[in-house]
Amino acid sequence: MPKITKFKIGLCQLTVTSDKNMNLAHARNSIEAAAKQGASLVMLPEMWNCPFSTNYFEEFAEDFDDKDGCPSFSMLSEVALGNGITIVGGSMPERRKNQLHNTCCVFGPDGNLKAKYSKMHLFDVNLPGDISLKESDTFTAGDQPTIVDTDVGRIGIGICHDIRFPELGMLYRARGAHLICYPGAFNTSTGELLWELQQRARAADSQLYVATCSPSRDSEGSYVIWGHSTVVGPQSSKIVATSGHEETIVIAEIDYSETRQLREALPLEKQRRGDVYQFVDVHQQKP
Numbered sequence: 001m002p003k004i005t006k007f008k009i010g011l012c013q014l015t016v017t018s019d020k021n022m023n024l025a026h027a028r029n030s031i032e033a034a035a036k037q038g039a040s041l042v043m044l045p046e047m048w049n050c051p052f053s054t055n056y057f058e059e060f061a062e063d064f065d066d067k068d069g070c071p072s073f074s075m076l077s078e079v080a081l082g083n084g085i086t087i088v089g090g091s092m093p094e095r096r097k098n099q100l101h102n103t104c105c106v107f108g109p110d111g112n113l114k115a116k117y118s119k120m121h122l123f124d125v126n127l128p129g130d131i132s133l134k135e136s137d138t139f140t141a142g143d144q145p146t147i148v149d150t151d152v153g154r155i156g157i158g159i160c161h162d163i164r165f166p167e168l169g170m171l172y173r174a175r176g177a178h179l180i181c182y183p184g185a186f187n188t189s190t191g192e193l194l195w196e197l198q199q200r201a202r203a204a205d206s207q208l209y210v211a212t213c214s215p216s217r218d219s220e221g222s223y224v225i226w227g228h229s230t231v232v233g234p235q236s237s238k239i240v241a242t243s244g245h246e247e248t249i250v251i252a253e254i255d256y257s258e259t260r261q262l263r264e265a266l267p268l269e270k271q272r273r274g275d276v277y278q279f280v281d282v283h284q285q286k287p
């Protein structure tokens with residue numbers, strides 16, 4: 001168990017514009033406001049510094065190794081240090097070698113980067129008359145599941161469409177996660193029916209806390225975002241706190257003793273029929 005087992009998480013459901021500097025200033029204010037409300041873990045949305053549109057990803061991308069050329073990365077590090085909090089930094093377009101990735105950076109209260117995760121399941125969809133998008137035209141998929149030990153527990157990271165893959169959630173459970181964070185930007189087509197369902201399903205099958213954070217809705221944009229940043233608890237997969245589609249900060253309490261109690265009462269790990277079927281972690285990293 002981590003040192004801290006009960007704490008507040010803040011989800012910054014941010015309005016994102018095509019002005020990058022404005023997005024950075026806005027995110028900084030929102031993280032600081034969440035910290036002032038007692039959050040020791042603050043999470044940002046998928047693509048918090050860049051509109052969710054293939055027209056912008058290249059222009060807004062940063063190379064995180066170029067210390068003079070990564071203002072978004074540097075701002076997150078500074079704010080984590082300045083407020084003594086852990087930040088799951090949503091996602092931003094990352095330029096690495098000649099490729100672009102949809103990447104989440106996690107910073108500790110000392111301002112250091114603790115982990116970096118690039119979205120593994122890119123959102124390629126073609127529902128005629130509804131939504132059509134090919135994220136893989138722009139981004140290259142990551143291939144490293146990422147779990148990070150922080151002051152507020154062991155956190156597994158996924159980004160948006162990754163939430164549809166129970167295998168990733170189960171892998172994080174197998175590696176000892178306490179919480180899975182999914183920065184996301186579901187849309188109004190798939191969001192209404194599936195966003196809450198997927199979050200509650202991942203919490204139910206992994207018996208873990210699940211937290212999601214989305215940008216707020218911009219109805220003028222080409223991609224209309226669903227919003228509804230949420231924290232789901234392990235007990236009955238209940239919604240601990242959620243939001244609508246407008247800009248807001250969701251503050252919720254996470255208490256890992258609930259996970260322990262649930263697992264004692266309903267020991268799915270012991271009931272699993274490993275003699276009949278097996279979950280395979282191909283990299284076999286143990287917690």
Ligand SMILES: O=C(O)CCC(=O)C(=O)O
Nearest residue numbers: 123160161185186187190
């Ligand atoms: O899986 C979905 O329905 C939505 C996923 C998505 O919007 C994304 O990955 O950006």
